[in-house]
Amino acid sequence: MVPLAWALMGAGHEVKVAAQPDVTDAARAAGIPAADIGDRFHGLDVLQRHLPEGVRPLEMMGPTPPEKMAGATKLWETHARYLLSSYLDFARAWKPDLIVSEQMELAGQIVAAALGVPSVQHRWGVDPLSGPSRASARNFLHGAAERLGLDGLPDPDLLLDPCPPALRHPSAAPGAPVGYVPFNGAGTAPEWLRGPAPEGVRRVVVCLGRQTLVLNGTGLYRSIIAAFDGLAGVEAVVTAGAAFHEGFGQLPDNVRVVEPVPLNMILRDCDAVVHHGGANTTLTSCAFGLPQIVLPQIVDQFASAELLAAAGAARVLGEAAPQNDPNQVREAIRDVLEDARYLKCAQELRADMEEMPSPARVVEDLERLAA
CATH class of the missing domain: 3.40.50.2000 (Glycogen Phosphorylase B;)
Structure with missing residues (x-):
């Protein structure tokens, strides 16, 4: 608002x-x-x-x-x-x-x-x-x-x-x-994150809001981080409060963990978003025309995930077991990045939003x- x-x-x-x-x-x-x-x-x-x-x-x-x-x-x-x-x-x-x-x-x-x-x-x-x-x-x-x-x-x-x-x-x-005009709070993006990823590298942002970690989400983050291990040509940027970083363990070479950064400051040069289906994260990702991997956690997030999937703009892992399995998360990320239909549908959502x-x-x- x-x-x-x-x-x-x-x-x-x-x-x-x-x-x-x-x-x-x-x-x-x-x-x-x-x-x-x-x-x-x-x-x-x-x-x-x-x-x-x-x-x-x-x-x-x-x-x-x-x-x-x-x-x-x-x-x-x-x-x-x-x-x-x-x-x-x-x-x-x-x-x-x-x-x-x-x-x-x-x-x-x-x-x-x-x-x-x-x-x-x-x-x-x-x-x-x-x-x-x-x-x-x-x-x-x-x-x-x-x-x-x-x-x-x-x-x-x-x-x-x-x-x-x-x-x-x-x-x-x-x-x-x-x-919808993206506003995700005040903050400053790191210098290296203000431009595109190196040529030939696709950048994926992981943002699960501020509540997911507070509600015992450290294990979920570890699963998502592990999912990027072995994804060639992909750079992951994981946003999380500094107090939780130590709990993520050893990071793969293609994963960076940063303190929370307002999404609207960094998505312009990204290729996909992994998120929880929160209202502001969902609409911000749509406003940038990005395909999404959605791991809903509570209440209204499941409806956001289902409608994004129905619109063809997202892969959804809606239950705990697949979310906790790095192999299934990896497959969802790979699918969204390699299947051009997700990007096409995401860009159609952005075009509809621009008409409002x-x-x-x-x-x-x-x-x-x-x-």
């Missing part, structure tokens, strides 16, 4: 991000004014508490089936209910003309209705979550909305969707398109809505 905030500020509007410090840290790093609401969220606590040492969620629970999606969103419902009064106090003092929330942030719609201003909901990307969870959210938040004089949880006045048509989930309500209206164009729609 950062590029939309930039577009609003660039058009002369006053923007403020009201959120818990996990989010306001990122907003301020992107140059967007922010107000802290509540304490840090620590959203991984529930998962981490029940994970045996060295076991990641996929190994313990398997892929998240569609019927479990609604139950996976209870954290957001609780978040909305218990921070609603703080958000409302801030909004009454700041007096916004429009409230924009992300797809699972439910308090924004209630606050907007209580203040009598329009609300906009902005999807992360592939969205198998908000549709199945809506009935549960309406029930859980009904009392809180009713005490503010509302009939219940309101629907947003506008829903923005950054997904190209091929990646729109069948359970997701139709939304208005908004072009830019955040700067969408600002005009938000101005009319606010007026």
